[in-house]
Amino acid sequence: MSLRYRRSEQMLERALRVIPLGSQTFSKSITALPFGVSPYFVQRAKGSRLWDVDGNEYIDFVNGLACVTLGYCDSNVDDAVRRQLDCGVTFSLPHQLETEVAELLVEMVPCAEKVRFAKNGTDATSGAIRVARACTGRERVAVCGYHGWQDWYIGSTSRHLGVPTAVKALTHPFRYNDIASLQRILDDHPGEFAAVILEPMTSEYPRDGFLQQVQESARRHGAVLVFDETITGFRFGPGGAQQEFGVIPDLATFGKGIANGYPLSALVGLARHMDAVEQVFFSGTFGGETLSLAAAKAVLTKLRTEPVIETLKTRGQTILDGVGGIISDAGVDRIIAISGHPSWSFLHFRDAAGFSRWQIKTFFLQEVFRRGIYTLGTHNLSYAHTDQDVEALLACYRQVFPLIGEAVDDGSLDDRLECQPLVPLFTPR
Ligand SMILES: Cc1ncc(COP(=O)(O)O)c(C=O)c1O
Structure with missing residues (x-):
């Protein structure tokens, strides 16, 4: 049982007794969230922030699977x-x-x-x-x-x-x-x-x-x-x-x-x-x-x-540009790419040096969750995201992308994983 996600994991154990996958929604379940390094239950959310049941705070770039466009509790x-x-x-x-x-x-x-x-x-x-x-x-x-x-x-x-x-x-x-x-x-x-x-x-x-x-x-x-x-x-x-x-x-x-x-x-x-x-x-x-x-x-x-759409676009463009720069600075172009619309952009993980994209993505999730960023690999922007939120996301990636590069290059990715990697998921897009 992990210390950071203790209550989440306890609640998951209880939920799994009565709820298939422990969640009503596939992408909020153990199929998408590697066990041991992920939160499973939310306590509350406000604006761009979400708090899990262990009291960990996240800037949320999932936003209820892209349904929260204005921010929580608008x-x-x-x-x-x-x-x-x-x-x-x-x-x-x-x-x-x-x-x-x-x-x-x-x-x-x-x-x-x-x-x-x-x-x-x-x-x-x-x-x-x-x-x-x-x-x-x-x-x-x-x-x-x-x-x-x-x-x-x-x-x-x-x-x-x-x-x-x-x-x-x-x-x-x-x-x-x-x-x-x-x-x-x-x-x-x-x-x-x-x-x-x-x-x-x-x-x-x-x-x-x-x-x-x-x-x-x-x-x-x-x-x-x-x-x-x-x-x-x-x-x-x-x-x-x-x-x-x-x-x-x-x-x-x-x-x-x-x-x-x-x-x-x-x-x-x-x-x-x-x-x-x-x-x-x-x-x-x-x-x-x-x-x-x-x-x-x-x-x-x-x-x-209000300039909702314009704001999503401006902040999202900062993410697209910023992440692009971080990928090349970290020299991980062969492992990670970003694409999409500013309001809904996607990270793509590629198989590299014998590691599958699922192993690499699992390591990515482990590292971003522990730094207080909640993303499943997309950036579903909301009107509540601030410039500081965007900067915090980029600061997190500035730490995590070089780690991914190192772990792939020196072959230590498996050792650095504190959980089982995700099994390949249904990817309709
Ligand atoms: C493009 C698209 N169509 C349809 C659906 C299904 O919507 P719902 O999950 O609300 O039934 C989704 C959900 O993710 C979607 O992204």
């Missing part, structure tokens, strides 16, 4: 939620907040003419696929990126246990920035694709008009184009990545940062597709839950009245 959001709490949460009739937040989305998001709310990103992406299938009378879908835990998507990944073969056969992955990989699958099954769904960007910028080419291919094949903006929405721009990159899909899905950590997602799109939602069954008890809608209204209002 006062505008939480005040709106408190006011709504006094009036009730979920009712026996629709509440006007549903219309108000839908109107905001229609004003802000280029493709949004109509809106359906749900709770998880997966609800929205699954709704999009059902709508696309209903509108086209076709069944196949082309996917690129991560789209949630439902059969239609997860069946195409290495975590497909429990998904019927017949469902798996309908989902065809293609590669980002590789238009030929999409064209091939569309051409192999002419007239059979209902939808092309992709994250408009993850760790690489679209190259050579990739998004425009995807749009043209989808149109040519009569497939509905869906942008999964669960992360990019309200992070890349007030109207999402579609606005940033100037490619307007038929449907788009939002989640995560739409309500700063309150559970809300949305399927939006052109009326000619969204009107199908009157016939398709996409309905849930909590779709109109008002605490999350009140939170979303406060988030969207703040995005329009």
Whole structure:
């Protein structure tokens, strides 16, 4: 049992008796957090800071897996939620907040003419696929990126246990920035694709008009184009990545940062597709839950009245530039790279000198957690991060990256690991 994470580890032992993996979310579980060098349970969080149950303080660059875009306990959001709490949460009739937040989305998001709310990103992406299938009378879908835990998507990944073969056969992955990989699958099954769904960007910028080419291919094949903006929405721009990159899909899905950590997602799109939602069954008890809608209204209002997106970009750019410099100063270019959008950047670990990227990443996590930085290898910026937070991240990397270089070069990485390395994880991106 480690001294620093004692209470976390005790709580984990207890949780594992009643909760598979000890967590409701894969990326917050022992699969992602090496045992012995990681915190497992949070006590509280505020702004950019998170405290674990052992009292260790972190600057959080995970931010609830990128759902906390304004920072923890944002006062505008939480005040709106408190006011709504006094009036009730979920009712026996629709509440006007549903219309108000839908109107905001229609004003802000280029493709949004109509809106359906749900709770998880997966609800929205699954709704999009059902709508696309209903509108086209076709069944196949082309996917690129991560789209949630439902059969239609997860069946195409290495975590497909429990998904019927017949469902798996309908989902065809293609590669980002590789238009030929999409064209091939569309051409192999002419007239059979209902939808092309992709994250408009993850760790690489679209190259050579990739998004425009995807749009043209989808149109040519009569497939509905869906942008999964669960992360990019309200992070890349007030109207999402579609606005940033100037490619307007038929449907788009939002989640995560739409309500700063309150559970809300949305399927939006052109009326000619969204009107199908009157016939398709996409309905849930909590779709109109008002605490999350009140939170979303406060988030969207703040995005329009304060320089949230600009601030994420400026601070994030400092990280991209700073980390790039630290990588070359430490001479670890062959082991570590950074890429992505300033508001959501990714470290990439490579196999080196006989060590796997999973061993190297485990060592990285061990060293950053102990220095009070919470990242899983991405920098999911929030509006609450300050210049000092960014400097603290860079200062931590200035110590840790040379250590990684040394441990790889002198072959001591295994000896320096105070835990078992992570086993290779499901990496859909
Ligand atoms: C791009 C994308 N789509 C869909 C999802 C699924 O969202 P949720 O986990 O809220 O169901 C995620 C979650 O990480 C995501 O990143």
